[in-house]
Amino acid sequence: MLTPRERRALAALLARVLAGAGPPLLRALLFGSKARGDFDDASDVDVLLICDMDPADRRAAGAALARAADDVAGALGVFIEPWVVALADLEEGCRTPMLVDALADGVPLWPPGAPPIRLPFTPADALFCADCLLDWVREGGAEAAAALEQGRWADAARRARDDIARLATAALLLTGDTRHRNAGSLRRFRRRFVDTGVLPPAILPALLWAEAAYAAEPARAGERPAVTRRAAATAPAGCRLAAEAEALLVPWILERARAAARACAAAGRRQGAATWRAAAPPWALLRRTGGARAGS
Numbered sequence: 255m256l257t258p259r260e261r262r263a264l265a266a267l268l269a270r271v272l273a274g275a276g277p278p279l280l281r282a283l284l285f286g287s288k289a290r291g292d293f294d295d296a297s298d299v300d301v302l303l304i305c306d307m308d309p310a311d312r313r314a315a316g317a318a319l320a321r322a323a324d325d326v327a328g329a330l331g332v333f334i335e336p337w338v339v340a341l342a343d344l345e346e347g348c349r350t351p352m353l354v355d356a357l358a359d360g361v362p363l364w365p366p367g368a369p370p371i372r373l374p375f376t377p378a379d380a381l382f383c384a385d386c387l388l389d390w391v392r393e394g395g396a397e398a399a400a401a402l403e404q405g406r407w408a409d410a411a412r413r414a415r416d417d418i419a420r421l422a423t424a425a426l427l428l429t430g431d432t433r434h435r436n437a438g439s440l441r442r443f444r445r446r447f448v449d450t451g452v453l454p455p456a457i458l459p460a461l462l463w464a465e466a467a468y469a470a471e472p473a474r475a476g477e478r479p480a481v482t483r484r485a486a487a488t489a490p491a492g493c494r495l496a497a498e499a500e501a502l503l504v505p506w507i508l509e510r511a512r513a514a515a516r517a518c519a520a521a522g523r524r525q526g527a528a529t530w531r532a533a534a535p536p537w538a539l540l541r542r543t544g545g546a547r548a549g550s
Contacts, residue, residue: 255288255361260299263332267301268364270322277307277315280341281368283360290359298333301363302356304371309340344371347378351432354379375432377518384424384511391417391500398493407489411467412481414489414496418464421503428510436479437468457502460495467492 256264264284271279286300287293307315319336327333337356342348354375362368394417401410419436422443426434434442440461447453448461467485485492 255291256284256299259330260288260332263326263330263334264299264301264363266330267319267323267326267334267336270326271303271319272364274318274322276318277305277311279364280304280306281362281371282364283357283371284363285337285356285360286335289361298335300335300337300356302360303336303338304344305338305340307340309342312338312340312343344373346376347382349373349375349379350383351375351379351427355432375427375430377428377430377514377521380427380430381511381514381518383427384507387420387424387427388504388507391420391504394420395493395497395500398489398496402489402493408481408486411485411489411492412478414492415464415467415481415485416478417496418460418499421499421507422461424507425503425510428507428514437465440465453502453506457499460499463488463492463495 268279268282271282281302281304283289283302283304284300285302287297288299303319305315316336316338319338323334323336339353343350343353354373357371357373360370362370394413398410398413398417401407401413419439422439423434425447426432426439426443429446431442431446444458444461448455448458463485467481469480469482
């Protein structure tokens with residue numbers, strides 16, 4: 255799984271986190287290909303850091319940890335990709351599919367002897383994520399149009415491609431399907447909804463253009479795949495297809511989301527408020543068993 259040098263690098267990074275003045279660390283888990291065992295020579299070391307902090311501080315904490323990881327890479331020659339999340343990100347209705355998948359693969363690193371964390375991706379989480387994705391799509395048309403006007407056709411193609419993929423992802427998440435990324439979302443969407451006749455073939459040109467617009471998957475986690483040259487050269491057509499996909503799919507996705515919301519509300523009423531309040535969330539012990547900072 256991990257080489258001795260990678261273990262030393264992770265230990266060095268965690269020591270810096272625990273000795274620093276940043277938010278208290280609650281859990282550290284190895285995830286990604288090194289945790290699953292399907293890594294290759296180009297794989298980096300992905301580590302999930304759960305901190306007791308305001309979600310608004312997530313970006314600043316992540317930037318600080320990325321700098322620390324760069325220092326460790328310079329000293330030991332091991333590239334570590336840290337991902338910092340707030341404790342609140344684990345709450346139902348706030349979980350992303352990437353976080354749920356990372357926890358499912360996660361191998362505990364700190365504190366010693368800590369158990370794995372396994373959380374489901376619930377309908378409430380799917381509604382939260384689908385809403386965020388649709389918000390991004392609504393902003394995408396103006397951004398792509400501005401990029402075209404300024405001659406930044408690769409940027410316009412990337413935005414159109416990503417928005418088509420976001421629409422596909424939103425629909426898949428509402429079915430509980432989380433194990434997909436980038437071009438994989440488009441292929442799974444096509445098989446699930448177009449090949450089965452749920453959606454008309456009219457959506458196929460947008461899906462196929464977006465799928466072909468993905469270059470090779472990035473080597474580093476968190477990086478967006480590059481856009482192909484052909485997609486950049488056909489950016490005006492891609493932007494038109496993205497607008498058509500938005501017009502066709504957003505009403506359909508919203509109707510599915512409303513149905514899911516009604517099902518969530520009915521399930522909550524059946525469960526009963528008292529039972530809901532009495533049930534401790536799976537991560538409730540994190541603050542009592544983790545949460546270290548300098549001087550603690």
